[in-house]
Amino acid sequence: MRALAGIRVLDLGGFITGPFAALLLGELGADVIKVEWPGKGDKFRYDERGLYSPQFQAHNRNKRSVTLDYARPEGLEILHELIATADVFVVNSRPGVMERLGLGYEVLRERHPRLIYCSITGFGADGPYADRPAFDNVGQALSGWMSRHRRGDDPRVVGPAIADPVTSYYAALGILAALYDRVHSNRGHLVEVNLLESMIGLAIEPITNYFATGQPIPVYQRAATSQAYNLTCKDGKRIGLHASMLDKFWQRLCRAVCREAWINVYPTRADRIEHYERLASELNAIFRTRNRDEW
Structure with a gap:
């Protein structure tokens, strides 16, 4: 799909959130230019084989790239010249x-009023956690998401x-909305997305259930209600089954x-939900009797 053909995105991000948001726009046809520090680059570049790790490849395909020291006045001015050709500016930093680099939203809005400025942070622009670093596991833990996917004390x-x-997906969604609005308003936007609120948004079902019932959903409750199983076969390979709520x-x-x-x-869905643990154990034993290809 080339829906964003003609749109240019500047990606000044590192690791995952900023680069992957920019990648998603590139998948829709945008021209994405990754701007990296000379001699450093995105920290995800490096592994024991060199400067093109699988992690870097996964989040930076389909981009052009340039190195630029925009902490220096001459580099900053060159970056402004590049921004003048862009529609979207993506950063993920605290x-x-x-602002300290002279690239805050207010500064860029004055010079480039039609620019869509996407700022991705860990906890938002203000608040008690605003200045703290945040990585993937922090977002999973603080949002409560991790509690929905583990049982026991395995660390x-x-x-x-x-x-x-x-x-990244929420950031790309916000950018698309801002681009659509710009067609009518002819003005840019500040799109602010943070890790914690994004994960809270993803966990909307268990969170809503908690507020409605006053109880957290047990770890395997969703699987029980949908009759979903991950079963191990004789050869160690697995099969994922999802019988849903339909009797047939x-x-x-x-x-x-x-x-x-x-x-x-177990004639009714309620019966199968109640006895999910037993069914899961018995089905796993059954599927261990044959290799996956036989099933």
């Missing part, structure tokens, strides 16, 4: 950093980053695993 964190890319899917699963008696033992 409040005050861009390890599973899976890839969640809070960072979620924040449950009945087909029972027949597929040669447990037709379950249709009468």
